Amino acid sequence: MLSGAATSLALESFEYCAGLASSIDGFMRMVGGGLLVLLFGYLGLSSVYMLAAVYMLSIFALMLVLFTKLN
Incomplete structure (x- = not known):
């Protein structure tokens, strides 16, 4: 679900070499x-444990991006 938003945030600063x-x-x-x-x-x-771990890592990555953007 967050892949599109994460990709747009990742590509935001690469205006001339987005590809x-x-x-x-x-x-x-x-x-x-x-x-x-x-x-x-x-x-x-x-x-089940693998899926839970991937979700936890995704939430950690999202929080890292959000806290970086806020500062």
Whole structure:
């Protein structure tokens, strides 16, 4: 749900190279997701715990962006 808002915030400061910034953003999201799946698979967590952990990390990232924008 927050992907569109997060992408627009990430691309806000890249006025002249938004395509490159968008591709780097997508690449980093895919690498991050792959690393999370690898980590959770290695730990042997069930899918419910993996989903809860991803939501918690998403909320942490959202709060980090919001607090950075407010200051």
